[in-house]
Amino acid sequence: MKALVIGRTGQVATEILRRAAAHGIAAEALARPEIDLADPTSCAEAVRTAAADVVINAAAYTAVDRAESEPELAQAINAEAPGAMARAAAERGIPFLHVSTDYVFDGSGHEPWATGDATGPLGVYGATKLDGERQVAAAGGPHVILRTSWVFSAHGGNFVKTMLRLAESRDRLTIVADQIGGPTPAADIAEALLTLAKAGPSAPGGLFHFSGQPDASWAGFAREIFAQAGRSVAVEDIPTTAYPTPAARPLNSRLDCSRIAETHGIARPDWRAGLAAVLAELGAT
């Protein structure tokens, strides 16, 4: 099976490209400079002409705060380009696998969000990702939309690497403790996507939730990072209101991941094991 992977250097794309061969999938990456998601038409043309049995879109405009001041660019990359590529894939009858986010929800309540729950993004990033979901689904071809959360890996920018950097100069940090979600290793997202890719166009598709467990706060996540990395940094809980950001974040990012478990046997991974692997790769333990 041949997979066209949109993105090369991102957290999820890197892990897909590392792991595809082990699944018997020959993966070809298409990314900048060959294509620019800000130009949806050329991206669709690339999907139309690629030798591929499946397309996996692992690229996105992920700068949540910057998106507030670049809404048109975020919309092109997160919504118009996935829509155009999904329509091109649908014309060919090949599945389009797309990654989305917990930020499509408004973060109210304390229950895990089910795939059928009402959305209500709080910022531009979430709104553009939600429109991307709508456009991918509306393309009418076989597709998967995998919503995930709090992604981390040994590459790219993420919370784990930020905490390790801060630990170099600080012995005490204040971290938000009232946002709750599932930290998710990019490696496990890649494994899930490759498993879904292998399932083929007639397997159950549509919307899935997938995040690591157990759910945690950012402060709890930070404590586990410092514990596993053997850094003595004291973490003090603060509320979101004490850490203002240009884009509002959902307080409740818990995802109900039962549908992917029931239809594809893909269970929530324990993110603490994924963290150990990432810290080992970074030489931080």
Ligand SMILES: NC(=O)c1ccc[n+]([C@@H]2O[C@H](COP(=O)([O-])OP(=O)(O)OC[C@H]3O[C@@H](n4cnc5c(N)ncnc54)[C@H](OP(=O)(O)O)[C@@H]3O)[C@@H](O)[C@H]2O)c1
């Ligand atoms: N990070 C998270 O915490 C998180 C949480 C929930 C969901 N997600 C979703 O998970 C998916 C993967 O996220 P990630 O963390 O792996 O992202 P990432 O590490 O931030 O990487 C984003 C990738 O998108 C590419 N990209 C951005 N703009 C582009 C453009 N105009 N043309 C072509 N490529 C472009 C980047 O390429 P360059 O290297 O060229 O910049 C980069 O490779 C995304 O759909 C994201 O929305 C992420």
